[in-house]
Amino acid sequence: MNIKTHIFIIALIVTALSACKKDDDVDVVVVPPRDRGEQQIKDDALLQDYLKTHFYTLEDVYVNGDNTVEYRTVKLDTIAGDNSDKPSIMDSGLVTTKKITKGDVEYTLYVLGLRTGEGSQKPTFADSTLVTYKGQLPYKNGDKIFDSALNPVWFDLTSVVDGFREALVDFKGASGVSKYNEDGTVTYNDDFGELVVFIPSGLAYFSEARTSIPAYSSLIFNVQLYKVNEADHDRDGIPSYLEDLDGDGMLVMDVDDNTDGDGFVNYLDTDDDGDGILTKNEITVKDLNQDGFITLDEITFYDDNGNGIKNHLDKDDRDSKNK
Structure with missing residues (x-):
């Protein structure tokens, strides 16, 4: 190694030490995660308010370019103006609650059960499910959709958020297939499971932000469950x-x-x-x-x-x- 190399390395070390010194002079504020119990109280109040101030309607979804309705998706809207006389989701008579304890905190899932499904099996927490879905954030003035699948996709329930899994295990798929389409897809009997689940952040991503999902976000998933594989x-x-x-x-x-x-x-x-x-x-x-x-x-x-x-x-x- 020649002397020029030595001088270059020394210069790098001095620069690095100088940079570290500058960093030490900067006050770095580390924000600890929110208390899970306190956040659950806020999330539950938000979800209850949403359920009391919103109504739902069903819209047909066509996927294969024919006149066959593949499934119905749920549209959520605010009870106001021309819709002031609409019954709230909470008053629909179809909402059930499910208590989930994680750590030392008890969470509440709200599930709008539209149809339980006529298939032979409910999925377990470890199974694979064929679903279409729409994920959105519960904003008061228009819900923001962050993800969706118009065509059925397989979800391994070990890899989804807790609230999604805990809701799906109470539903069944369709009783069978009604039509084999020319593009290789199938149309399931119109008796598959349908639900909308309202999930507090503690059973979703909690403090971890995702693309289009801010930290501490409660989530809404509208799901159609067609098939279960053990x-x-x-x-x-x-x-x-x-x-x-x-x-x-x-x-x-x-x-x-x-x-x-x-x-x-x-x-x-x-x-x-x-x-x-x-x-x-x-x-x-x-x-x-x-x-x-x-x-x-x-x-x-x-x-x-x-x-x-x-x-x-x-x-x-x-x-x-x-x-």
């Missing part, structure tokens, strides 16, 4: 909802659902106990009624050493049942 994320034969060992309805990054402590929670781990035998080979699964949904009574678990721990969760039991 999820087995790691394809080990055990549906993901049954790998929630502590029964808290949470799977993502839940250390209490990680038997072998390997960094992969059980619903994403093909070898739950880390004994070298795949989980799917330590159980026996039979879909007895051929409905595509595996229930607890359709799985045979083993405990070869009789210690009260199922083989697939016990490193000391390594007998493969499916050779």
